[in-house]
Amino acid sequence: MAVRPLQPKNSGVMHRTKRVQRAIGVAGFRQARRWRRRLDFWYLWERRWFLIALLIGALMLRMPTPEGLTTEALTVLAMSTVATILFITEPVPLPTVALLIIVGQVFLLGIQSTDVARSLMTDSVLFIMGSLMLAVAVIKQKLDKRIAWLIVRMTGTRTSSIAFGITFVSGVLASFIGEHTVAAMMLPVGITLITLTSGNPKEVRNLAAVLLFSISYGCSIASIGTPSGGARNAIMIGYWKEFFFDPTNAETRKFLVDYLDWMLHAYPMFLIQIPFVTFILLRTFRPEYRDLSRAVVKLRAQVDAQGAMKLTDWLAIVIFLFVLYGWVAHSSDFGLGTIAIMGAACFLITGLVQWEDFNSGVNWGVVLLYAAAISLGVQMKDTGAAAWVAESFLEMLRSVGADEGIALWAAVSGLTTAVTNTMSNGAAVAVLGPIMLKLATVAEESPLLIGFITSISSSFAYLTVVGTPACTIVYASGYLKTTDFLKVGWKMVVMSTIVTLLLAALYWPLIGI
Amino acid sequence: MREDGPTSDRFRILVCIDGSDESYRGLRYAVKLGGGVDADIVMVYVRPIDQGLRSGGLQIRVARENMLDWGLELPGIQVLKKGWEILRETELIGDDWTEESVHTDVAGDPLGDNKIDFSNKLGRKIVLKLKVATDVTTGILEQWEIGEYDLIILGASSTRRSAARSLIDPSIAEKVALNAPCSVLVARGLEVGHGHLICTDGSERALETIDRDIYLASRCNCAVSLISVSPDVESQPQSLSFLEAARSHTTDTGVKLEDVLNPVGDAVEEIIEAGANYSVIVVSDSSRSGVEEFLMGSVTKSIVRKAHNSVLVMR
Numbered sequence: 139m140a141v142r143p144l145q146p147k148n149s150g151v152m153h154r155t156k157r158v159q160r161a162i163g164v165a166g167f168r169q170a171r172r173w174r175r176r177l178d179f180w181y182l183w184e185r186r187w188f189l190i191a192l193l194i195g196a197l198m199l200r201m202p203t204p205e206g207l208t209t210e211a212l213t214v215l216a217m218s219t220v221a222t223i224l225f226i227t228e229p230v231p232l233p234t235v236a237l238l239i240i241v242g243q244v245f246l247l248g249i250q251s252t253d254v255a256r257s258l259m260t261d262s263v264l265f266i267m268g269s270l271m272l273a274v275a276v277i278k279q280k281l282d283k284r285i286a287w288l289i290v291r292m293t294g295t296r297t298s299s300i301a302f303g304i305t306f307v308s309g310v311l312a313s314f315i316g317e318h319t320v321a322a323m324m325l326p327v328g329i330t331l332i333t334l335t336s337g338n339p340k341e342v343r344n345l346a347a348v349l350l351f352s353i354s355y356g357c358s359i360a361s362i363g364t365p366s367g368g369a370r371n372a373i374m375i376g377y378w379k380e381f382f383f384d385p386t387n388a389e390t391r392k393f394l395v396d397y398l399d400w401m402l403h404a405y406p407m408f409l410i411q412i413p414f415v416t417f418i419l420l421r422t423f424r425p426e427y428r429d430l431s432r433a434v435v436k437l438r439a440q441v442d443a444q445g446a447m448k449l450t451d452w453l454a455i456v457i458f459l460f461v462l463y464g465w466v467a468h469s470s471d472f473g474l475g476t477i478a479i480m481g482a483a484c485f486l487i488t489g490l491v492q493w494e495d496f497n498s499g500v501n502w503g504v505v506l507l508y509a510a511a512i513s514l515g516v517q518m519k520d521t522g523a524a525a526w527v528a529e530s531f532l533e534m535l536r537s538v539g540a541d542e543g544i545a546l547w548a549a550v551s552g553l554t555t556a557v558t559n560t561m562s563n564g565a566a567v568a569v570l571g572p573i574m575l576k577l578a579t580v581a582e583e584s585p586l587l588i589g590f591i592t593s594i595s596s597s598f599a600y601l602t603v604v605g606t607p608a609c610t611i612v613y614a615s616g617y618l619k620t621t622d623f624l625k626v627g628w629k630m631v632v633m634s635t636i637v638t639l640l641l642a643a644l645y646w647p648l649i650g651i
Numbered sequence: 652m653r654e655d656g657p658t659s660d661r662f663r664i665l666v667c668i669d670g671s672d673e674s675y676r677g678l679r680y681a682v683k684l685g686g687g688v689d690a691d692i693v694m695v696y697v698r699p700i701d702q703g704l705r706s707g708g709l710q711i712r713v714a715r716e717n718m719l720d721w722g723l724e725l726p727g728i729q730v731l732k733k734g735w736e737i738l739r740e741t742e743l744i745g746d747d748w749t750e751e752s753v754h755t756d757v758a759g760d761p762l763g764d765n766k767i768d769f770s771n772k773l774g775r776k777i778v779l780k781l782k783v784a785t786d787v788t789t790g791i792l793e794q795w796e797i798g799e800y801d802l803i804i805l806g807a808s809s810t811r812r813s814a815a816r817s818l819i820d821p822s823i824a825e826k827v828a829l830n831a832p833c834s835v836l837v838a839r840g841l842e843v844g845h846g847h848l849i850c851t852d853g854s855e856r857a858l859e860t861i862d863r864d865i866y867l868a869s870r871c872n873c874a875v876s877l878i879s880v881s882p883d884v885e886s887q888p889q890s891l892s893f894l895e896a897a898r899s900h901t902t903d904t905g906v907k908l909e910d911v912l913n914p915v916g917d918a919v920e921e922i923i924e925a926g927a928n929y930s931v932i933v934v935s936d937s938s939r940s941g942v943e944e945f946l947m948g949s950v951t952k953s954i955v956r957k958a959h960n961s962v963l964v965m966r
Contacts, residue, residue: 270708277713280720322714326721339729369708504708564708611714616726 268478313363511568673806697790853893
């Protein structure tokens with residue numbers, strides 16, 4: 139029996155479609171369809187957080203000014219709330235938030251446009267910009283295979299030793315050249331070891347998790363080791379200077395934290411965590427292969443094919459060591475930012491990298507975003523909004539007996555961890571920094587101690603893909619699931635929080651906080 | 652000519668694959684549907700565009716380029732290769748097919764869209780495409796705009812979402828099923844050979860759905876069954892008349908009519924329970940507007956979300 143000739147393209151709906159197409163032309167029809175879709179309820183629904191954020195901001199501006207808060211402070215709080223919601227939910231491209239902060243400062247706070255523009259560029263922002271350019275320059279030198287070979291030479295072929303080696307080497311490098319740089323360099327190393335072990339991803343599921351998390355968590359725990367480890371460290375250094383340093387008061391010089399000061403406080407934290415990271419990863423994922431000899435032999439063949447180190451390789455290393463020396467020895471004189479920019483200029487002058495590489499490799503929107511967030515943070519302080527929120531938060535903590543000592547530190551760490559897991563950690567410190575530093579003042583705690591806890595805790599973004607740059611980069615490999623981050627992340631959060639609190643209680647008092 | 656665009660009135664199937672078993676089952680089903688002589692199959696893997704902001708300011712493209720320098724493949728390549736092996740196993744592609752690789756620049760991503768286009772002398776196409784988009788749903792819907800497909804097949808999410816979560820954050824399959832301008836098959840444990848269960852409520856739209864599904868069933872030699880749920884015993888005669896009208900649409904089509912079901916109860920629950928015995932539950936697209944559907948929900952949406960097996964939303 140023959141099938142009824144029911145070609146779908148000749149059905150009623152298709153006839154209607156064709157009629158519409160004939161009436162308005164194919165291009166017009168497609169345009170109409172596109173508009174219809176854009177106006178579709180679900181598309182509006184996907185932008186809901188933008189509308190909700192604006193609505194909340196408008197309501198805050200219309201509400202009666204709470205006691206102890208000025209109108210300007212309420213406006214800044216409304217802007218910060220809207221920015222935080224947009225940071226977390228990302229209904230619009232994030233640089234849009236930066237643009238809105240700038241516009242808001244002029245129109246809502248009545249600040250002169252020139253003053254707003256001036257507040258955008260600080261040494262911290264210059265440092266973030268320079269570090270990102272250095273990151274691109276370092277990655278372009280293709281030293282990653284040599285680093286990979288160094289790791290396997292140091293550790294042998296046992297999976298657990300390689301995982302430890304990757305965490306250690308990634309960490310040491312990330313503490314100086316930034317976690318995103320090292321994650322980008324080490325990701326191919328991890329994937330190569332995985333693919334050379336087995337071509338079937340399902341057979342190496344746990345091995346992949348162990349090696350890739352060794353990279354990302356190694357970078358994350360190290361990113362607090364030095365100021366150049368992450369943008370948030372530079373942001374906190376900037377806040378200390380902006381909020382507490384008074385050139386006429388010698389007592390306040392301790393708030394000018396330089397590169398070595400920072401390392402002295404934070405580097406031990408990174409070193410202590412390394413063995414715990416490997417232990418947690420191996421216990422959580424139990425890799426399918428205990429030995430990676432086959433993969434290591436093949437990796438060695440790939441590295442051998444590169445030949446000996448070239449002059450340009452050595453030149454890149456020398457420039458970076460020169461920058462590192464500048465940060466350690468002269469950052470208090472010239473600023474971290476100037477030295478980073480100088481390093482980037484050296485890479486350009488020697489021809490090791492082209493401006494186009496910087497242009498395409500650096501996301502300039504991030505620089506703008508941090509600049510605007512820091513500028514808003516300063517407004518939080520200047521208008522008294524940060525102090526008001528800090529007092530309210532402290533009042534809340536007082537009701538549960540957590541307004542001083544370790545309990546307060548744990549509350550600061552917990553709040554920062556919660557926020558940093560939902561947005562970029564630099565943005566978390568930019569938003570929370572002013573509040574936490576004011577909290578320290580109100581609670582009569584050391585702003586340096588609370589600042590360090592805030593900055594360090596912002597690296598505990600182990601639970602989500604978006605939390606840290608390193609997590610985002612290893613996730614791009616396609617080997618990990620978002621649930622893997624939760625499975626192992628909570629253990630990492632517990633471990634890191636305990637180490638931080640122990641450090642704050644036992645080690646920092648010994649070195650003068 | 653538009654990229655991937657139709658060259659004739661050939662039936663066009665877009666298979667979205669993500670490496671899950673469900674998506675590969677969907678691909679096999681597409682081969683079955685398009686196994687005749689005149690169907691184009693476009694297999695697409697949508698890779699969300701690399702975003703640099705979350706990487707702390709370094710564009711992920713830098714990491715991506717570094718991976719490519721090491722000779723490592725993009726995540727979707729392995730998935731497409733497996734899909735390709737499935738196509739080869741079915742002997743769909745012969746030696747006389749020509750192959751062409753095409754790259755299209757996409758703003759914001761250095762690697763852009765890449766595809767391999769296989770075609771035979773009759774103009775039939777099999778396309779493997781690695782596409783970038785801001786998100787997977789947008790990528791799939793954009794691909795429809797490029798090619799104007801008759802049917803989209805995609806795997807259901809492995810985790811079932813609650814009604815509340817689905818309202819706030821619907822799964823990709825739900826979003827595509829409800830927003831795509833063409834019919835969408837959400838594959839969930841899809842097995843050929845158990846026939847299609849077509850739902851009817853007597854409406855013009857439901858009768859059109861029957862006609863269209865009979866066409867699809869004829870392509871894969873599947874039997875069809877009909878179901879109309881009565882909310883109570885009193886309305887059973889009306890449902891029976893709907894089924895009678897539906898039955899008349901199946902006569903003389905060459906497609907075997909297997910069962911005619913008229914359960915009493917909640918439409919969604921009864922259809923899901925009865926549908927478990929079939930390969931695919933076939934439902935009409937909801938006639939409600941986006942706002943109405945959001946506020947009141949729809950049978951179609953509930954079935955897509957709750958069904959234990961595959962659901963075909965017919966448009």
